[in-house]
Amino acid sequence: MGGDKDGRVNLEQRDSLLFVSVVVGYEGGEVEVPSVLVDTGSATTVLSIDALAELSIQPEPGDPIRKLRGVGGVEYVFTRRLEKLSLGGVGVGEFEVEVGALDYGFEMNGILGLDFLVEVGAIIDLRRLVLHFDSD
Amino acid sequence: MKWKDARSNYPDEWLVIEVLESSQAGKWFFVEDLDVLEICKDGRAAFESYRRRHNEAPQRDIMFVHTHQPELRLEERRWVGIRTGV
Structure with missing residues (x-):
């Protein structure tokens, strides 16, 4: 598992949007998925099928x-x-996501939606450009 | 073709279909009439065929589905998009 186990990740700014890397675990495998949009305007979380190819x-x-x-x-x-x-070494187990093509013409491997952000109690710090949350 | 006919003609198969007629009740979307475009060997093949056809003709309502589903009823969500900056 990558990242420090303090539930803190840097927000990367691209196209005036905010992205993070997440780690997905499925059937014993793990894969890091970069360029996931942090989007409180999305009710759900979606990941690109291509980014999850390694997990079959x-x-x-x-x-x-x-x-x-x-x-x-x-x-x-x-x-x-x-x-x-x-993300940042901390997260949730057993989380339901949507999986889709995400062929929107710009580099994005997923959308981290409000369902996940609320579940982990994410604090989006736009001054320091970090996303953090308590691990307990 | 009705979904029940697609199920009896193609039992236990992955299909790519075009939705010709549908109805809506609250958050649920029901496919009433459809055309079968392709029979696929697995879910991945069905998804990739859907993806290719959808990108070629986004105005057509094309989807992937397995005939295991007794009723063709889907949850529908609104998607208003992402605005990118420069």
């Missing part, structure tokens, strides 16, 4: 499929319960 995550017959309807048309994702989703 693919749609399974029983996975709920969700439809996202927006200004650019529609898009479909499937949902999957991860064994771990963490």
Whole structure:
């Protein structure tokens, strides 16, 4: 597991947006996913299927499929319960995310949504550009 | 084609379909009529086919689905997008 175990990560600024790296654990494997947008305007958390390729995550017959309807048309994702989703060495186990294509034309491997940020009690410090939370 | 016919014609298969008619009730989206575009060997193949077709023709309502699902009912969410800066 990468990062210091103090639940603190730097926010990277790109395209005037904020990104972090997260660690995903699934079926015994772990992968670091960089360039995940921190987005309190997203109710849910979504990760790119390409970024999770090493973990062999693919749609399974029983996975709920969700439809996202927006200004650019529609898009479909499937949902999957991860064994771990963490950043800065601290995070939650058993967290459900959406997995999708994320073909939006700019580099982004996922969106860390309000569901995760609330669950960990994230504090987004925009003066120091860090995201931190208590591990207990 | 109705979903029940797709299920009986293609039992236990991954499909890429085009939604031709649908209905809505609250957060739920129901597929009422569809065309089967492709039968795929697994979920990954179905997802990748959906992805390619969706990117080629985003105005068409194309999705991946497994016929294991007894009812074609999906949760629908609104997606208003991300605004990037420079």
